[in-house]
Amino acid sequence: MVTIYDIAKKANVSAMTVSRVINNKGRISEKTRNKVKRIMEELNYVPNEMARSLVLRETQVLFLLVTDITNPFFTTLARGAEDAANKLGYRLLFGNSDESLEKEREYVDTILKSRVDGVLLAPAGDGSLPHLESLRAHGVPFVLLDREVPGIGSDVVLGDSREGTRMLMEHMIALGHKEIALVNGSPEVSSARLRATAYKEALKLNDLAAPPERILELSYAPRSSLARIGEWLDGLHPLPTAILCGNNMMAIQTIQAIRKKGLRVPEDISVCCFDDLGPVGEIDPFLTVAAQQAYQFGYKGMQLLIGRIADKENDGGDDAWTRVLLPAELVVRRSVADLR
Amino acid sequence: MVTIYDIAKKANVSAMTVSRVINNKGRISEKTRNKVKRIMEELNYVPNEMARSLVLRETQVLFLLVTDITNPFFTTLARGAEDAANKLGYRLLFGNSDESLEKEREYVDTILKSRVDGVLLAPAGDGSLPHLESLRAHGVPFVLLDREVPGIGSDVVLGDSREGTRMLMEHMIALGHKEIALVNGSPEVSSARLRATAYKEALKLNDLAAPPERILELSYAPRSSLARIGEWLDGLHPLPTAILCGNNMMAIQTIQAIRKKGLRVPEDISVCCFDDLGPVGEIDPFLTVAAQQAYQFGYKGMQLLIGRIADKENDGGDDAWTRVLLPAELVVRRSVADLR
DNA sequence: AATAAATGAGTTACCGATAACTCCAAATTA
DNA sequence: TAATTTGGAGTTATCGGTAACTCATTTATT
Numbered sequence: 001m002v003t004i005y006d007i008a009k010k011a012n013v014s015a016m017t018v019s020r021v022i023n024n025k026g027r028i029s030e031k032t033r034n035k036v037k038r039i040m041e042e043l044n045y046v047p048n049e050m051a052r053s054l055v056l057r058e059t060q061v062l063f064l065l066v067t068d069i070t071n072p073f074f075t076t077l078a079r080g081a082e083d084a085a086n087k088l089g090y091r092l093l094f095g096n097s098d099e100s101l102e103k104e105r106e107y108v109d110t111i112l113k114s115r116v117d118g119v120l121l122a123p124a125g126d127g128s129l130p131h132l133e134s135l136r137a138h139g140v141p142f143v144l145l146d147r148e149v150p151g152i153g154s155d156v157v158l159g160d161s162r163e164g165t166r167m168l169m170e171h172m173i174a175l176g177h178k179e180i181a182l183v184n185g186s187p188e189v190s191s192a193r194l195r196a197t198a199y200k201e202a203l204k205l206n207d208l209a210a211p212p213e214r215i216l217e218l219s220y221a222p223r224s225s226l227a228r229i230g231e232w233l234d235g236l237h238p239l240p241t242a243i244l245c246g247n248n249m250m251a252i253q254t255i256q257a258i259r260k261k262g263l264r265v266p267e268d269i270s271v272c273c274f275d276d277l278g279p280v281g282e283i284d285p286f287l288t289v290a291a292q293q294a295y296q297f298g299y300k301g302m303q304l305l306i307g308r309i310a311d312k313e314n315d316g317g318d319d320a321w322t323r324v325l326l327p328a329e330l331v332v333r334r335s336v337a338d339l340r
Numbered sequence: 341m342v343t344i345y346d347i348a349k350k351a352n353v354s355a356m357t358v359s360r361v362i363n364n365k366g367r368i369s370e371k372t373r374n375k376v377k378r379i380m381e382e383l384n385y386v387p388n389e390m391a392r393s394l395v396l397r398e399t400q401v402l403f404l405l406v407t408d409i410t411n412p413f414f415t416t417l418a419r420g421a422e423d424a425a426n427k428l429g430y431r432l433l434f435g436n437s438d439e440s441l442e443k444e445r446e447y448v449d450t451i452l453k454s455r456v457d458g459v460l461l462a463p464a465g466d467g468s469l470p471h472l473e474s475l476r477a478h479g480v481p482f483v484l485l486d487r488e489v490p491g492i493g494s495d496v497v498l499g500d501s502r503e504g505t506r507m508l509m510e511h512m513i514a515l516g517h518k519e520i521a522l523v524n525g526s527p528e529v530s531s532a533r534l535r536a537t538a539y540k541e542a543l544k545l546n547d548l549a550a551p552p553e554r555i556l557e558l559s560y561a562p563r564s565s566l567a568r569i570g571e572w573l574d575g576l577h578p579l580p581t582a583i584l585c586g587n588n589m590m591a592i593q594t595i596q597a598i599r600k601k602g603l604r605v606p607e608d609i610s611v612c613c614f615d616d617l618g619p620v621g622e623i624d625p626f627l628t629v630a631a632q633q634a635y636q637f638g639y640k641g642m643q644l645l646i647g648r649i650a651d652k653e654n655d656g657g658d659d660a661w662t663r664v665l666l667p668a669e670l671v672v673r674r675s676v677a678d679l680r
Numbered sequence: 681a682a683t684a685a686a687t688g689a690g691t692t693a694c695c696g697a698t699a700a701c702t703c704c705a706a707a708t709t710a
Numbered sequence: 711t712a713a714t715t716t717g718g719a720g721t722t723a724t725c726g727g728t729a730a731c732t733c734a735t736t737t738a739t740t
Contacts, residue, residue, distance in 0.1 A: 001397075001478075003726055014690050019728060027688055044477060049453040050390045050399075051726035055695045057341075059390075061454075069422075070415045070618060078409055082436060091450050094434035096422060110431050113389040114401075137384060138341075222619065252623055278410060279562065279592050280620040283627060343696055354720050359698060367717050391696030395725045 002043045011039045022047060053115065061091045062305065063111050064298070065104065065121040066145075068222050069096040071249055072278025073294045074122070077145065080298025081120055088306050090117070099221035101127045112138055118305045120298070122146045125188035141308040143301045148190040155308060157301040157324040161194035161274075164290035164328030165244070168272050169202035171288070171330060172242045176339030177270065178208055181240035183229060183250050185220040192217070192246050195274065199244060214240060222249050229257035242266075242336060245273035251287060255335075266337035276331065287335045290328040300324050342383045351379045362387060393455065401431045402645065403451050404638070405444065405461040406485075408562050409436040411589055412618025413634045414462070417485065420638025421460055428646050430457070439561035441467045452478055458645045460638070462486045465528035481648040483641045488530040495648060497641045497664040501534035501614075504630035504668030505584070508612050509542035511628070511670060512582045516679030517610065518548055521580035523569060523590050525560040532557070532586050535614065539584060554580060562589050569597035579603075582676060585613035591627060595675075606677035616671065627675045630668040640664050 004018040011018070013032060020026040021036040028036075053059045064081050066074040078094060085092040093116070097104040104124045108131045111119055119135060119142040129151050135142050136152065144156040172180055182199050185192035196215065203210040216232045218225045233239065243258075245251035251273035258269050265271050276291040304322055311319065344358040351358070353372060360366040361376040368376075393399045404421050406414040418434060425432040433456070437444040444464045448471045451459055459475060459482040469491050475482050476492065484496040512520055522539050525532035536555065543550040556572045558565045573579065583598075585591035591613035595605050605611050616631040644662055651659065 001726090005726080015726090016691080016728080017689060020689090023728085025728095027686085029688060032688080046449075046452045046478065048394075048455060048726050050394050050455055051695090052728075053695095054388075054390045054394060054697090054726080055728050057695075069418055070412065072410065072620060075410045075415060079436070082409075096419070109386075112386045115388060115390055138386065249619060252619055255623055277620045277623075279589060280412060280617045281623075283592055283595055283617075283621075284624040286624055341696090345696080355696090356698080356721080357719065360719090363698085365698095367719080369718065372718080388696050391725090392698075393725095394696080394727090395698045397725075 001048070002045045003048070004045075006043060007036060007039050007045055010043070011036050057115075059115055059117050060089070061093060061114075061116050062302070063093050063095065063107075063116045063119045063121075065095045065097055065107050065111075065119065067097050067099045067122050067124055067220065068249065069094070070222055071247075071275075072280070073248060073275045073292065076278060076294035077298040077301075080295035080300075081302045082298070084299045084302035084306075088302070090306065092302075097124055099124050099219055101125065101131075104128060104131055108134055111135070111140065116140065118142065118309050120145060120301050120305050123149050125186060126150060126190070127188060139312075141305060141312060143305040143308070145297050145301050146191060150190070153321050155304045155322045157297050157304065157326065159191070159274075159292040159297070160325050160327050161191050162198045164274060164292070164330075165195045165198035166202055167328065167330040168244055168274075168288075168290050169199060169206075171332065172244070172270065172272065172336055173202070173206050173208070175270075175336055177242040177336075179214070179238065179240040179242070180208070181214040181216070181236070181243045182246070183216045183218065183232075183243055183254050184246040185250070186217055189220065192220070195244075195246055218250065220247055220249065223253075225250065226253045226257055226260075229254055230260055233257060233261060239263075239269060241339065242270035242272070245271060248273055248275040248277055248287075248289065251289075255287075266335050270336040272336050274328070285333050288333045289331050291331045292328050293326045296326055300326070341388070342385045343388070344385075346383060347376060347379050347385055350383070351376050397455075399455055399457050400429070401433060401454075401456050402642070403433050403435065403447075403456045403459045403461075405435045405437055405447050405451075405459065407437050407439045407462050407464055407560065408589065409434070410562055411587075411615075412620070413588060413615045413632065416618060416634035417638040417641075420635035420640075421642045422638070424639045424642035424646075428642070430646065432642075437464055439464050439559055441465065441471075444468060444471055448474055451475070451480065456480065458482065458649050460485060460641050460645050463489050465526060466490060466530070467528060479652075481645060481652060483645040483648070485637050485641050486531060490530070493661050495644045495662045497637050497644065497666065499531070499614075499632040499637070500665050500667050501531050502538045504614060504632070504670075505535045505538035506542055507668065507670040508584055508614075508628075508630050509539060509546075511672065512584070512610065512612065512676055513542070513546050513548070515610075515676055517582040517676075519554070519578065519580040519582070520548070521554040521556070521576070521583045522586070523556045523558065523572075523583055523594050524586040525590070526557055529560065532560070535584075535586055558590065560587055560589065563593075565590065566593045566597055566600075569594055570600055573597060573601060579609060581679065582606075582610035582612070585611060588613055588615040588617055588627075588629065591629075595627075606675050610676040612676050614668070625673050628673045629671050631671045632668050633666045636666055640666070 004015045007018045008015040020028050021033050082092050095107045101124050122145045128149050132152050144154050245254050255265050272288040274290050276289050344355045347358045348355040360368050361373050422432050435447045441464050462485045468489050472492050484494050585594050598609050612628040614630050616629050
């Protein structure tokens with residue numbers, strides 16, 4: 001490995017001079033600067049960021065931890081975060097916790113050990129509290145995405161779960177649906193709680209029955225719930241005419257479960273959900289959704305995070321926490337039948 | 341920040357003793373070991389990986405660079421790579437080059453600077469050669485995924501583009517299609533070249549015409565080609581009865597372009613492509629594809645990479661390059677019309 | 681012309697860990 | 711009993727950079 005000392009020796013200067021050339025700091029004559037630069041190219045020098053970060057105590061690296069890398073909501077969010085990070089001069093690394101507190105814990109440990117400058121994360125659930133406390137205790141700034149965690153304050157970018165749910169519910173009710181079920185994420189997750197509450201509110205407001213068995217609570221975790229949704233449906237009498245799903249991945253599995261029973265969507269049961277489906281969903285614009293601004297989640301979250309880091313460095317930063325609430329948009333397609 | 345020196349002082353031992361406890365190396369009495377461990381917990385100590393890596397000259401970190409993080413092929417691949425890396429004790433970081441040589445160059449520079457132990461990458465194209473040469477020159481092991489780059493040898497995991505294309509072509513031809521067009525990735529990309537060649541072979545083998553204007557070459561880059569596909573279609577007389585697409589994202593855009601002209605898939609024009617669509621595609625199993633084993637690309641690639649790293653450390657490793665060819669599977673759905 | 685200021689660079693210490701070597705005392709062996 | 715071995719640590723140098731200070735020349739100022 002070529003180091004600044006190798007360069008220094010060959011250029012007949014001190015290592016410090018090389019360092020100054022690299023960082024464009026301090027006073028260097030044009031002649032020396034060019035000589036050093038030439039030799040750096042000659043030797044194919046690449047700075048060792050680890051040595052640099054060790055002494056500077058900052059890495060210029062940020063971390064994005066999502067709960068499902070195969071969910072288009074999160075990949076779009078990731079692109080937003082990436083764009084913002086690059087624009088603001090940071091490098092961005094991704095991790096995927098798969099909705100698992102255990103994997104999240106491992107990633108948090110990695111983050112702490114690697115002295116990343118800040119973290120953008122969608123927490124796996126309320127059980128993420130100790131992980132966030134770790135980050136806080138070690139002075140690592142973080143911004144939460146999509147979900148809050150009770151017990152700890154922080155900047156956060158949220159979707160408007162309440163209003164989004166209301167829109168979906170009103171849509172279904174307006175089309176004549178009265179028996180509406182809910183397939184939701186775990187109540188461990190703040191967004192799922194808000195959606196459940198708004199779901200019940202909407203039923204009550206419209207004088208509709210809300211038998212508790214019509215709510216199924218599952219993990220948001222991908223690829224795991226098909227069978228359980230099927231069993232739950234088997235136990236429902238009468239079947240609901242429509243099902244609201246807590247997110248896009250659950251809606252997909254719900255549709256599959258319905259079809260497995262030989263029923264059709266939306267003719268037999270309607271389905272709608274939170275979050276859009278990304279490019280793949282465009283092939284067949286079928287699912288009615290409350291689309292969230294996934295890209296903005298990442299972009300705004302990254303801006304908040306980098307703002308925090310700057311505050312911290314300027315020793316300011318005793319601001320209150322910022323809370324960004326992104327509106328959802330009702331996108332009506334064909335998965336909810338008109339019963340009127 | 342708590343360091344081993346803080347621990348050492350409080351435990352009345354030397355820093356080296358603390359280091360030994362952390363790494364379970366050398367001889368330590370149970371008594372000292374426990375004392376040190378207790379104090380580490382008390383002070384909430386987290387090792388500084390950067391300092392550690394600096395002296396050890398290895399990071400235990402691997403990098404996965406894909407060309408489109410919103411493509412389900414790559415997110416599934418990423419999960420495979422992640423699983424393999426975790427199983428084998430490495431941490432994995434992701435990057436997204438967006439099919440851009442420039443972004444790829446930036447990521448490669450980041451990789452070099454951060455002294456990652458190895459890289460798994462889908463190169464943006466033949467223009468990636470200098471990037472790979474950089475990695476090679478700096479002794480960073482890498483494994484290519486999905487695409488080869490002429491001019492440099494390496495381990496590589498490829499899909500069987502030739503056979504996959506053949507299967508798709510035979511399928512269309514068997515259903516009576518004679519005017520088959522190709523919307524392909526850039527000839528800068530090895531997989532696109534193979535697919536183009538196999539496409540022409542299949543036409544010739546079946547005595548079908550192959551007018552050059554029936555081939556459209558675009559970037560695989562996402563979200564950019566809709567308009568150009570539309571214009572290209574406008575210039576084709578007669579319209580093809582079927583279009584083979586170089587990958588799933590292009591197929592989506594092709595379908596959209598066809599519909600924008602007021603035509604239907606598959607009634608007016610059939611479409612099929614390489615790569616499946618992931619969970620979102622399950623909502624409406626519509627697109628006929630040559631499904632590649634995305635997860636295996638990541639999993640096998642990671643195994644190869646870690647194997648290389650081990651070879652390098654054991655000073656062995658003058659093996660020839662390994663070349664894994666993963667078969668594609670024809671998944672017939674509804675996007676190709678039966679003309680018979 | 682004498683003094684002050686600016687320029688261009690070198691020295692030294694340190695960031696937080698580990699390797700390699702040293703050292704002492706207790707246990708083992710001849 | 712003297713000579714070895716071994717268990718349990720400590721010392722020092724080093725990884726590859728940067729901050730802060732120092733110092734010798736030039737150049738500008740009065």
